[in-house]
Amino acid sequence: MVIGTYNKTVLITYIGICLSIVGMVVALNGNSQLGLVCFIFAGICDLFDGKFANLFKRNDYQKDFGVEIDSLGDMINFVAFPIILSYSMGLRAWWQLVVYIIYALAAITRLAHFNVMAKSGSPAAKTHFQGLPVTYSALLFPTIWLLLQLVLSSYFSLVYSGLFLVIALLFIVNIKIPKPGKKSYLFFGILSLVVSYLILTWR
Numbered sequence: 562m563v564i565g566t567y568n569k570t571v572l573i574t575y576i577g578i579c580l581s582i583v584g585m586v587v588a589l590n591g592n593s594q595l596g597l598v599c600f601i602f603a604g605i606c607d608l609f610d611g612k613f614a615n616l617f618k619r620n621d622y623q624k625d626f627g628v629e630i631d632s633l634g635d636m637i638n639f640v641a642f643p644i645i646l647s648y649s650m651g652l653r654a655w656w657q658l659v660v661y662i663i664y665a666l667a668a669i670t671r672l673a674h675f676n677v678m679a680k681s682g683s684p685a686a687k688t689h690f691q692g693l694p695v696t697y698s699a700l701l702f703p704t705i706w707l708l709l710q711l712v713l714s715s716y717f718s719l720v721y722s723g724l725f726l727v728i729a730l731l732f733i734v735n736i737k738i739p740k741p742g743k744k745s746y747l748f749f750g751i752l753s754l755v756v757s758y759l760i761l762t763w764r
Contacts, residue, residue, distance in 0.1 A: 577606030604699020
């Protein structure tokens with residue numbers, strides 16, 4: 562016997578983590594565009610894994626395990642992955658290392674706060690996020706990457722690195738962001754596919 566849960570309720574979470582690992586490897590091997598697309602799809606997995614898991618009957622252990630594995634997966638998908646992606650793009654100056662550290666600390670603070678609020682059963686936690694969810698980085702970074710290829714490409718390093726600081730701030734600022742509804746899920750899904758296609762076909 563082994564510990565943990567290995568059924569269909571955590572399948573999408575595990576797929577997202579696998580996509581992040583693949584994305585890191587391909588990015589470090591010189592294909593950062595494919596890495597960005599893997600990042601987007603890891604975000605899609607995180608967006609839908611909870612909805613998918615709720616379709617099935619789970620015992621208390623499986624529910625708690627799903628919450629924990631999702632949060633730990635976020636550490637890989639939306640903390641480590643974007644940093645490695647940026648590093649693979651050549652953003653390796655000493656000050657960019659400081660930026661990555663700030664981003665990572667803000668992201669794990671956001672995740673810890675989310676976990677505490679979720680376990681407290683706060684009514685507000687069911688309708689709003691406090692601070693920007695880390696999952697949103699999976700669409701923000703690739704979209705900004707694409708826009709910077711169209712304009713301000715000569716300032717890519719500065720602007721893209723600055724994006725880390727902006728997102729880090731949004732992670733920890735106490736702003737209320739409504740949780741996405743059904744139409745929002747559809748919008749994010751379509752936008753993700755469009756951005757992925759444009760990134761893959763960009764030359």
